[in-house]
Amino acid sequence: MKIKRIVEKDLPISSPGANAVVDFAGLTTSVLAIESDLVRNGRPIVGYGFGSIGRWSVGGLLRERFLPRLTAAPAETLLDEQGLIDPFACWHIAMANEKPGGHGERAVALGTLDMALWDLRAKAEGLPLWQLLAERYRHGEADESVAVYAAGGYYRGDDTVKSLADEIRGYMDLGYTAAKIKIGAAPLATDIKRVEAAIDVLGSADALAVDANGRFDLDTALAYGRALSQYDLRWYEEPGDPLDFRLQAVLAETLSLPLATGENLFSSADARNLLRYAGMRPDRDVLQFDCGLSYGLPDYLKTLDLLTTHGWSARAVHPHGGHQMSLNLAAGLGLGGNESYPGVFQPLGGFADGIRVESGRVRLPDAPGVGLELKSELWRFLREML
Amino acid sequence: MKIKRIVEKDLPISSPGANAVVDFAGLTTSVLAIESDLVRNGRPIVGYGFGSIGRWSVGGLLRERFLPRLTAAPAETLLDEQGLIDPFACWHIAMANEKPGGHGERAVALGTLDMALWDLRAKAEGLPLWQLLAERYRHGEADESVAVYAAGGYYRGDDTVKSLADEIRGYMDLGYTAAKIKIGAAPLATDIKRVEAAIDVLGSADALAVDANGRFDLDTALAYGRALSQYDLRWYEEPGDPLDFRLQAVLAETLSLPLATGENLFSSADARNLLRYAGMRPDRDVLQFDCGLSYGLPDYLKTLDLLTTHGWSARAVHPHGGHQMSLNLAAGLGLGGNESYPGVFQPLGGFADGIRVESGRVRLPDAPGVGLELKSELWRFLREML
Numbered sequence: 158m159k160i161k162r163i164v165e166k167d168l169p170i171s172s173p174g175a176n177a178v179v180d181f182a183g184l185t186t187s188v189l190a191i192e193s194d195l196v197r198n199g200r201p202i203v204g205y206g207f208g209s210i211g212r213w214s215v216g217g218l219l220r221e222r223f224l225p226r227l228t229a230a231p232a233e234t235l236l237d238e239q240g241l242i243d244p245f246a247c248w249h250i251a252m253a254n255e256k257p258g259g260h261g262e263r264a265v266a267l268g269t270l271d272m273a274l275w276d277l278r279a280k281a282e283g284l285p286l287w288q289l290l291a292e293r294y295r296h297g298e299a300d301e302s303v304a305v306y307a308a309g310g311y312y313r314g315d316d317t318v319k320s321l322a323d324e325i326r327g328y329m330d331l332g333y334t335a336a337k338i339k340i341g342a343a344p345l346a347t348d349i350k351r352v353e354a355a356i357d358v359l360g361s362a363d364a365l366a367v368d369a370n371g372r373f374d375l376d377t378a379l380a381y382g383r384a385l386s387q388y389d390l391r392w393y394e395e396p397g398d399p400l401d402f403r404l405q406a407v408l409a410e411t412l413s414l415p416l417a418t419g420e421n422l423f424s425s426a427d428a429r430n431l432l433r434y435a436g437m438r439p440d441r442d443v444l445q446f447d448c449g450l451s452y453g454l455p456d457y458l459k460t461l462d463l464l465t466t467h468g469w470s471a472r473a474v475h476p477h478g479g480h481q482m483s484l485n486l487a488a489g490l491g492l493g494g495n496e497s498y499p500g501v502f503q504p505l506g507g508f509a510d511g512i513r514v515e516s517g518r519v520r521l522p523d524a525p526g527v528g529l530e531l532k533s534e535l536w537r538f539l540r541e542m543l
Numbered sequence: 544m545k546i547k548r549i550v551e552k553d554l555p556i557s558s559p560g561a562n563a564v565v566d567f568a569g570l571t572t573s574v575l576a577i578e579s580d581l582v583r584n585g586r587p588i589v590g591y592g593f594g595s596i597g598r599w600s601v602g603g604l605l606r607e608r609f610l611p612r613l614t615a616a617p618a619e620t621l622l623d624e625q626g627l628i629d630p631f632a633c634w635h636i637a638m639a640n641e642k643p644g645g646h647g648e649r650a651v652a653l654g655t656l657d658m659a660l661w662d663l664r665a666k667a668e669g670l671p672l673w674q675l676l677a678e679r680y681r682h683g684e685a686d687e688s689v690a691v692y693a694a695g696g697y698y699r700g701d702d703t704v705k706s707l708a709d710e711i712r713g714y715m716d717l718g719y720t721a722a723k724i725k726i727g728a729a730p731l732a733t734d735i736k737r738v739e740a741a742i743d744v745l746g747s748a749d750a751l752a753v754d755a756n757g758r759f760d761l762d763t764a765l766a767y768g769r770a771l772s773q774y775d776l777r778w779y780e781e782p783g784d785p786l787d788f789r790l791q792a793v794l795a796e797t798l799s800l801p802l803a804t805g806e807n808l809f810s811s812a813d814a815r816n817l818l819r820y821a822g823m824r825p826d827r828d829v830l831q832f833d834c835g836l837s838y839g840l841p842d843y844l845k846t847l848d849l850l851t852t853h854g855w856s857a858r859a860v861h862p863h864g865g866h867q868m869s870l871n872l873a874a875g876l877g878l879g880g881n882e883s884y885p886g887v888f889q890p891l892g893g894f895a896d897g898i899r900v901e902s903g904r905v906r907l908p909d910a911p912g913v914g915l916e917l918k919s920e921l922w923r924f925l926r927e928m929l
Binding site: 167185211212213214215216217218220221222256257258259260261262263264370371398399400401402403421422423424426427429430433434450 | 603645756787807808819820
């Protein structure tokens with residue numbers, strides 16, 4: 158097996174509106190297609206991958222820095238003993254001569270590449286990725302379905318409480334039983350009204366998570382935390398700067414409310430610091446590392462090992478990003494669940510076309526690879542790449 | 544004053560060989576030219592900036608993500624009350640809608656942009672940047688000269704001890720009195736021979752720093768640290784992963800040898816974690832944050848404030864990168880010194896053509912701006928940009 162060519166393009170993504178920090182208008186992501194010399198049903202096997210949400214324009218990094226190392230490497234160095242593309246070998250070759258530290262856009266470029274490599278590998282074996290991962294890392298035991306929650310509740314205009322309730326009702330009509338809404342871009346009193354409206358629709362505070370997107374200083378984070386503690390919410394996400402581990406530790410010491418963070422930590426080195434310094438509680442807190450933003454599976458597996466060492470279950474992990482790669486990881490590696498963006502960040506958000514949310518869970522398709530071909534709006538773009 | 548156009552290009556950089564982690568062959572950096580409508584001596588005033596060493600291919604980030612926000616902003620929002628380009632206002636506009644955390648290549652793109660903005664601003668005021676900074680932040684008190692050391696001692700072949708001694712003799716002939724060499728890519732016994740050869744040429748252990756480039760695990764870092772403790776070295780740099788604050792803290796607790804790190808921490812948020820968790824000692828240790836890798840001056844000033852809060856002097860800061868922007872910061876803000884790369888990383892490494900190293904110190908030119916026009920090899924490239 159060998160790589161015949163690699164094509165990189167920018168894919169525009171639909172904007173969901175704004176959260177407390179970011180307006181997503183004009184967002185894109187990088188998409189890769191890796192064509193191999195293996196042929197199945199008369200067509201070459203191709204691996205596809207994309208970068209996760211929020212750190213775009215990494216195409217230059219891929220084209221100028223990471224892909225040339227792969228294409229310059231002798232073909233046999235990219236294979237394992239089965240003669241198939243080895244995503245780990247490719248990862249290490251792509252990362253040769255990179256300096257340590259400073260984990261940002263580079264981690265997204267590698268996440269993009271890694272998804273395409275695993276898609277290619279799983280297709281070469283004729284397996285869905287979740288099954289391949291379960292066989293490699295969980296003695297074949299895959300989860301039949303994955304818990305998902307609808308991430309939405311962006312700020313979209315004046316009538317936020319009414320439109321928010323309508324939006325969450327829409328998610329429930331789709332089969333979701335849990336949702337997450339944004340907080341922090343309105344005054345606390347307004348946000349409390351939004352929270353109460355959302356709980357009212359969902360029927361239970363435990364079905365609602367809230368997300369401040371890293372906006373608050375310690376005083377505000379504590380004020381929100383105390384006000385939110387009157388409800389038994391599912392979690393209180395990214396109250397402060399994602400690297401302010403001390404703020405996080407003070408909140409964990411002060412509040413019994415579950416806390417969630419991790420989507421803006423892009424490496425196992427950063428995750429380790431979170432585990433060491435942020436006082437997070439393995440019995441209740443939630444970790445949201447996104448492989449598509451953080452170097453892909455090779456570094457994600459290191460993070461999962463760190464979790465074990467620090468007394469955490471992989472079930473505490475609910476990846477950010479709402480994409481099919483994380484869904485495969487959730488089912489194959491036994492994570493706690495997966496974020497889901499119904500209707501936003503299209504065509505990346507959401508899962509394969511035929512997949513329905515039932516009682517807040519989704520099943521995974523049996524098609525080989527990550528399953529991107531089964532999402533028709535995304536496939537229309539991907540199939541034009543080669 | 545307003546911005547008429549911004550041009551971005553890639554600039555190839557000469558390779559110095561290899562350190563313990565990285566072979567720099569094929570390195571480039573991004574260069575920006577910002578043309579204003581102000582005219583002096585019949586020519587438009589232009590600000591130039593480049594990214595610092597090691598995290599290249601950020602041109603796409605600039606062209607697709609950061610520069611469009613600047614060019615879309617109303618012209619008056621980029622100015623301060625004097626009607627001149629305000630680098631802080633421009634920085635905040637360029638960073639609008641960016642998510643917190645994950646400080647990597649984005650920080651280099653902003654460092655590039657920020658250098659060009661300060662070059663433009665200083666030229667608009669007709670001041671060298673070091674003087675402008677001293678007037679704004681140090682009541683006009685600038686350092687007349689800056690301590691520099693020759694960073695070299697890369698691994699370049701078999702005869703490393705002999706060629707290393709020759710290399711350091713060459714630095715002393717240029718006027719340097721201190722040097723830094725790489726360790727960690729050879730066995731400890733070989734590296735000790737390299738260290739002794741370098742001390743022998745320099746005449747004093749206190750004139751020699753050693754740099755492991757983040758390569759060691761804790762055991763190796765301790766073994767090297769104990770072996771190096773027999774000499775009174777200037778410092779022991781980046782023994783472990785730049786984000787492994789606990790390793791750094793164990794070394795600081797175990798060794799009396801001064802430690803140095805920081806070039807691979809690309810934000811004030813990361814610098815704060817270093818100050819909180821790495822046990823670094825304000826009475827002897829050295830911090831090497833590079834504005835050209837870490838968002839430029841707006842975030843660098845935050846880091847300097849954090850240092851004051853944590854009991855450090857700005858004299859503990861010896862920026863990485865050996866470029867003229869850091870040299871201006873060193874003289875204008877009263878840092879401890881600046882790295883220097885004689886003969887490598889050209890045309891970025893080194894300072895203005897007429898500047899000689901005398902007794903290990905350099906003076907700064909009086910030309911307005913950062914002074915890039917005074918380095919002829921760099922200026923040949925820059926003047927072709929517009």
